[in-house]
Amino acid sequence: MKLLRAIIRPEREEQVVEALEVAGIVSLTKMDVLGRGQQRGIQVGATVYDELPKVQLMIVVEDVKVDTAVAAIDVGAKTGQPGDGKVFISSVEAVYTIRTGQKVTETPIPQGA
Amino acid sequence: MSGQRNERLDEEKLRLAIRQEMGAQPSSVRPGLLRLWSSPPADRAIQLKEVVAIIRPQRWSHTKLRVQRLRVQAFTQTRVLGRGRERGLRYLPRRGAAHGMGVRYLPKRMISWIVEAAQVELLVNAIIETNQTGQLGDGKIFVLPVEDAVRIRTNEHGVEALRTEAAFEMVLGTTRTSTTTPELEHASRQ
Numbered sequence: 001m002k003l004l005r006a007i008i009r010p011e012r013e014e015q016v017v018e019a020l021e022v023a024g025i026v027s028l029t030k031m032d033v034l035g036r037g038q039q040r041g042i043q044v045g046a047t048v049y050d051e052l053p054k055v056q057l058m059i060v061v062e063d064v065k066v067d068t069a070v071a072a073i074d075v076g077a078k079t080g081q082p083g084d085g086k087v088f089i090s091s092v093e094a095v096y097t098i099r100t101g102q103k104v105t106e107t108p109i110p111q112g113a
Numbered sequence: 114m115s116g117q118r119n120e121r122l123d124e125e126k127l128r129l130a131i132r133q134e135m136g137a138q139p140s141s142v143r144p145g146l147l148r149l150w151s152s153p154p155a156d157r158a159i160q161l162k163e164v165v166a167i168i169r170p171q172r173w174s175h176t177k178l179r180v181q182r183l184r185v186q187a188f189t190q191t192r193v194l195g196r197g198r199e200r201g202l203r204y205l206p207r208r209g210a211a212h213g214m215g216v217r218y219l220p221k222r223m224i225s226w227i228v229e230a231a232q233v234e235l236l237v238n239a240i241i242e243t244n245q246t247g248q249l250g251d252g253k254i255f256v257l258p259v260e261d262a263v264r265i266r267t268n269e270h271g272v273e274a275l276r277t278e279a280a281f282e283m284v285l286g287t288t289r290t291s292t293t294t295p296e297l298e299h300a301s302r303q
Contacts, residue, residue: 001255003255003257021200026196026197026198026200027195027196027197027198028195028196029167029193029194029195029221029223030193030194030195030218031191031192031193031194031223058193058195058223060253060255090257091257091258092255092256092257093162093256093257093258094233094237094254094255094256095253095254095255095256096237096241096253096254097251097253098166098168098240098241098244098245098251098252098253098254099245099246099247099248099249099250099251099252101241101245104253
């Protein structure tokens, strides 16, 4: 399992969620965050906004679905302008469903596929 | 040992360089600064784990009290919105309507604990125990590897950064003789 943290434009959130849904990834957690990237925020006239509002999506997916998820986020979030955001991928060692108390095991990749 | 000394030297150098840069104009940060950083040695890859739980907001206070009994005091918690496989809540559609009304995201509480690897199982069990209602939406627990932790005040690394010193424990009003919890000792005896 991998944990994806996607930091995206707030106005693009709906589109990203929709794209993920199309790709078959519906479970997610979202939170409002403030941040800046390499451009150090944006400058409008004399005013510098260096803490821009962003939305962070947290998605845990099976290893085989990582590429799909990243592609879906890309489709939903890309405008081509600076500030589209980043996706960070880290590994998850174990996942538990609290309702059942069971460890979630990854569906094995079919052999010879 | 010499390797350790070199690395400490590097850290000092890095800190000095950053301080100098901070005094200078903010636009003059050189990307080369980061090259001074040395990667942590292998023995620092002590087994630290992050346990992230996404639970029902109303269960959080119970969970906090239960987890405290494991002497895991430190946590970070956030109010988040989320949904699982059920895509939030949906009511049955009224007659004639194509879709039912629904709630797309449900308020959840996300908590992150950084613990030693030996404590993960106990912590996970405690979270499941306090949050299990058997209904959909109880939440998930994720266990993630952590490479290193640093206590900023003292610059301690790894497990040392998590351990509470004796002096601080007196403030908390708890005394502890060993670093393992009673429950841990019990578990290891079994």
